[in-house]
Amino acid sequence: MRICTNNSNKFVVFADNIHTYNSQMTIDIIGAGIGGLTTAIALEQKGLKTRIFEQAEEIKQVGAGIILANNAMQVYEKLGLRKEIENNGNIISSMNITKANLKPVSRVDLSYFEKKHKVKNVAIHRGVLQQILLNRLRSTEINLKHSLKHISQTDRVPLSTFENGKSIQSSVLIGADGLTSVVRQCLFSGNELRNANQICWRGVVNFDLLSEYKNELNEAWGRGGRFGLVQIDKDKVYWYALKSFKKHKNEYAVSDIDSYFRDYHAVIRDIIAATPKQQVHTAVISDLKPTSTWYKDNVCLIGDAAHATTPNMGQGACQAIEDAYVLSEYLKKYDTHAAFEKFQSLRLPKAHLVVKTSWRIGKMAHLSSPLLISIRNLMMSITPSSISRKQPEQIFQLPGL
Numbered sequence: 518m519r520i521c522t523n524n525s526n527k528f529v530v531f532a533d534n535i536h537t538y539n540s541q542m543t544i545d546i547i548g549a550g551i552g553g554l555t556t557a558i559a560l561e562q563k564g565l566k567t568r569i570f571e572q573a574e575e576i577k578q579v580g581a582g583i584i585l586a587n588n589a590m591q592v593y594e595k596l597g598l599r600k601e602i603e604n605n606g607n608i609i610s611s612m613n614i615t616k617a618n619l620k621p622v623s624r625v626d627l628s629y630f631e632k633k634h635k636v637k638n639v640a641i642h643r644g645v646l647q648q649i650l651l652n653r654l655r656s657t658e659i660n661l662k663h664s665l666k667h668i669s670q671t672d673r674v675p676l677s678t679f680e681n682g683k684s685i686q687s688s689v690l691i692g693a694d695g696l697t698s699v700v701r702q703c704l705f706s707g708n709e710l711r712n713a714n715q716i717c718w719r720g721v722v723n724f725d726l727l728s729e730y731k732n733e734l735n736e737a738w739g740r741g742g743r744f745g746l747v748q749i750d751k752d753k754v755y756w757y758a759l760k761s762f763k764k765h766k767n768e769y770a771v772s773d774i775d776s777y778f779r780d781y782h783a784v785i786r787d788i789i790a791a792t793p794k795q796q797v798h799t800a801v802i803s804d805l806k807p808t809s810t811w812y813k814d815n816v817c818l819i820g821d822a823a824h825a826t827t828p829n830m831g832q833g834a835c836q837a838i839e840d841a842y843v844l845s846e847y848l849k850k851y852d853t854h855a856a857f858e859k860f861q862s863l864r865l866p867k868a869h870l871v872v873k874t875s876w877r878i879g880k881m882a883h884l885s886s887p888l889l890i891s892i893r894n895l896m897m898s899i900t901p902s903s904i905s906r907k908q909p910e911q912i913f914q915l916p917g918l
């Protein structure tokens with residue numbers, strides 16, 4: 518792996534401030550998030566040359582965890598990364614929705630899917646995952662401090678201009694630049710971000726979790742909010758907490774987070790109390806209203822840039838990872854246009870299913886009427902496991918290519 522900053526001109530020929538590259542086969546990726554890095558690994562392993570352009574000065578993730586569900590882990594198994602991820606994370610064998618007091622409402626037994634797909638679901642620190650992905654890159658050139666400002670196309674060739682004044686022409690360009698993708702905004706219509714009116718706090722804390730919770734994801738649904746907790750390492754717990762806020766107004770402050778969850782189980786209150794507030798990451802939740810076009814000429818969007826979802830199914834990164842797998846297979850087998858066309862027609866229905874279902878779950882999880890909450894909980898608790906298994910069954914299935 519070669520990391521170039523904007524002061525480097527390695528492997529680059531300068532011509533009127535446009536860098537032209539010696540190989541027509543290079544695939545350029547904007548964004549070094551989970552989607553961009555996984556795509557680069559998959560393409561490299563197929564013998565395709567890639568370069569990444571990333572806005573950040575260093576590749577660093579927020580201090581939070583992530584759950585890599587069965588579909589993502591099947592991709593990482595194919596890429597030879599499963600073991601390393603499992604060894605550095607924590608296996609999750611059940612996903613539970615509970616009441617605020619951690620009394621179970623519904624449970625999805627993941628051991629069924631572990632047996633079926635021969636991989637496990639893993640909770641891991643985002644920074645650890647990012648480092649594993651970075652370490653696996655061999656020949657990809659990573660250009661940090663390259664914040665994309667604009668893209669234009671002349672004769673179907675994308676010309677990307679960065680804030681640092683540099684420009685590149687690409688034979689193939691993948692936009693993996695996340696929810697607010699500049700690639701998408703410049704070349705595609707359908708850029709409607711939807712504010713879910715939910716604020717989300719995330720934290721990682723050293724915490725000795727009771728053994729009964731160690732291999733589970735528990736998400737406690739209260740009134741107009743919820744709290745999720747999962748072990749990600751021997752002594753580390755990742756938690757996330759959400760609350761609804763009124764339109765265009767976020768009335769919640771992280772300094773008061775203890776009081777928002779004071780009616781929740783003692784374990785939850787202890788986890789919040791043990792986390793230094795300055796280490797809590799705060800974000801307002803939004804997604805991208807489903808769009809019908811992910812590619813144009815030699816440019817294709819993947820991950821959040823193409824189909825950002827609310828986090829209610831824990832599938833955003835997993836879908837980006839599936840994109841990486843499918844797109845790299847197709848780019849190896851077909852010419853660029855055919856690869857993008859096949860990629861979109863295979864991936865779009867599933868990604869949109871996730872976006873739409875996740876949006877609905879977000880609304881359902883944040884009901885505030887006690888009556889509606891009781892009805893919802895009753896319905897969920899009497900749903901047979903064969904039914905509640907149906908949705909993960911569909912989501913965890915990787916397409917055969």
Ligand SMILES: Cc1cc2nc3c(=O)[nH]c(=O)nc-3n(C[C@H](O)[C@H](O)[C@H](O)COP(=O)(O)OP(=O)(O)OC[C@H]3O[C@@H](n4cnc5c(N)ncnc54)[C@H](O)[C@@H]3O)c2cc1C
Nearest residue numbers: 548550551552572584665694695820821831832833834835
């Ligand atoms: C609270 C929360 C919890 C979540 N939990 C989970 C979970 O448990 N499991 C799961 O699968 N998903 C989860 N997700 C979703 C997941 O984080 C995203 O779907 C995933 O990170 C998308 O990856 P990506 O590579 O497409 O985009 P990103 O991770 O957003 O990466 C985009 C990259 O592009 C770079 N970039 C952006 N703009 C530019 C530019 N102009 N020029 C150059 N570079 C640029 C960024 O710096 C970044 O490195 C969660 C999301 C949230 C908000």
